[in-house]
Amino acid sequence: MSQQQFTTLDQIINQDPVFGQLSFNDHEQVVFCNDKDTGLKAIIGIHNTVLGPALGGTRMWNYDNEWSALNDALRLSRGMTYKSAITGLNLGGGKAVIIGDAKTQKTPEMMRKFGEFVHSLSGKYITAEDVGMTTEDMDTVREVTPYVTGISQEKGGAGNPSPITAYGVFMGMKAAAQYKFGTDVLEDKVIYVEGIGNVGETLVEHLTEEGAKVFIADINRERLEEVRAKYGATIYEGSDLHAEPMDIYAPCALGATVNDNSINKFQASVIAGAANNQLADEHKHGMLLQQRGIVYAPDFLINAGGIINVYAELEGYDRNEIMRKTENIYTTTLEIFNKAQENGVTTHLAALQIAEARINARRKDNH
Numbered sequence: 001m002s003q004q005q006f007t008t009l010d011q012i013i014n015q016d017p018v019f020g021q022l023s024f025n026d027h028e029q030v031v032f033c034n035d036k037d038t039g040l041k042a043i044i045g046i047h048n049t050v051l052g053p054a055l056g057g058t059r060m061w062n063y064d065n066e067w068s069a070l071n072d073a074l075r076l077s078r079g080m081t082y083k084s085a086i087t088g089l090n091l092g093g094g095k096a097v098i099i100g101d102a103k104t105q106k107t108p109e110m111m112r113k114f115g116e117f118v119h120s121l122s123g124k125y126i127t128a129e130d131v132g133m134t135t136e137d138m139d140t141v142r143e144v145t146p147y148v149t150g151i152s153q154e155k156g157g158a159g160n161p162s163p164i165t166a167y168g169v170f171m172g173m174k175a176a177a178q179y180k181f182g183t184d185v186l187e188d189k190v191i192y193v194e195g196i197g198n199v200g201e202t203l204v205e206h207l208t209e210e211g212a213k214v215f216i217a218d219i220n221r222e223r224l225e226e227v228r229a230k231y232g233a234t235i236y237e238g239s240d241l242h243a244e245p246m247d248i249y250a251p252c253a254l255g256a257t258v259n260d261n262s263i264n265k266f267q268a269s270v271i272a273g274a275a276n277n278q279l280a281d282e283h284k285h286g287m288l289l290q291q292r293g294i295v296y297a298p299d300f301l302i303n304a305g306g307i308i309n310v311y312a313e314l315e316g317y318d319r320n321e322i323m324r325k326t327e328n329i330y331t332t333t334l335e336i337f338n339k340a341q342e343n344g345v346t347t348h349l350a351a352l353q354i355a356e357a358r359i360n361a362r363r364k365d366n367h
């Protein structure tokens with residue numbers, strides 16, 4: 001986590017606590033939301049609205065401190081800008097974080113209050129679910145604002161986006177396997193899925209159906225037992241997952257698991273997963289993966305199924321179109337790998353350049 005450590009008041013004053021954050025990257029707006037009655041403490045990051053309103057989910061997490069929460073909002077919202085841009089959606093990038101334990105502190109009143117803050121932005125930011133949020137929470141937010149997606153099908157929404165996200169990750173992983181192993185068949189491949197929540201579980205379903213040897217890891221023991229019982233995956237009982245011999249590592253929990261501690265341990269040939277911001281430092285760790293010959297499928301490219309699904313709520317397109325666009329992640333991922341090889345850059349940078357080119361072209365058109 002790229003947060004700064006301060007020891008004296010002077011340092012705090014001189015370090016520019018918001019615009020000076022390492023994760024601050026030309027964000028347009030950052031909104032701090034506080035409500036004493038419901039205990040809501042939230043940060044909404046709006047990174048870029050050149051292509052359209054900033055759409056991105058809300059994460060509720062028990063952050064160690066406010067710096068971590070702010071940096072998460074900044075990193076995640078920037079990621080959304082590039083995710084929508086590379087997927088060809090007319091959306092900008094935004095994301096919100098709520099500080100707290102979703103299991104014990106989230107209430108409908110808190111969600112409604114959060115919805116009011118979202119509403120106060122008049123559609124510049126549109127929310128959806130992320131870690132710690134459910135479709136029901138989005139239905140609650142919908143009571144006070146139309147600027148929310150990922151609501152239930154009964155309420156006119158496209159429902160939980162996670163299965164579509166998992167399908168897109170599966171497509172991106174297959175493309176990476178094609179590139180690295182010369183076949184996209186995942187049968188008998190040893191695949192570790194770290195985090196078997198909403199997305200991870202459906203990914204495990206696709207992988208076991210295809211006959212992969214799937215290992216699962218999660219901090220939640222109940223989930224592990226549930227997913228093992230359903231799909232016959234093996235629970236990882238060791239203590240250093242990243243160092244295990246495997247074909248594919250699929251990070252599906254929180255971000256930054258590719259970091260200074262793990263980078264030299266990886267024995268996987270491919271990294272392809274759902275988690276946002278998998279590279280703690282996208283340039284440094286992207287480069288080190290490339291040097292080690294590990295094929296990295298850029299997270300914001302292959303986990304775009306969810307945003308495609310919620311975008312359908314805004315544009316009104318149907319299930320077939322959602323699946324077609326999500327399946328297309330396979331082709332785009334292969335294109336990115338080839339472009340990265342041609343230009344001698346990391347896969348992450350190749351994806352970023354394409355996304356930036358689309359934003360810059362629109363910026364020029366708008367002037």
Ligand SMILES: NC(=O)c1ccc[n+]([C@@H]2O[C@H](COP(=O)([O-])OP(=O)(O)OC[C@H]3O[C@@H](n4cnc5c(N)ncnc54)[C@H](O)[C@@H]3O)[C@@H](O)[C@H]2O)c1
Pocket residue numbers: 129130131132161162163165194195196197198199200217218219220223252253254255274275276303304306307
């Ligand atoms: N839900 C979507 O449609 C979507 C879309 C794009 C990206 N993502 C990203 O994918 C990731 C997973 O999303 P989700 O909706 O499945 O979330 P989720 O909250 O349903 O699942 C996350 C899982 O990770 C586990 N976990 C947390 N910390 C862990 C750790 N240190 N080690 C192992 N497991 C750990 C949790 O116990 C939980 O089971 C997140 O990074 C999210 O931002 C999700």
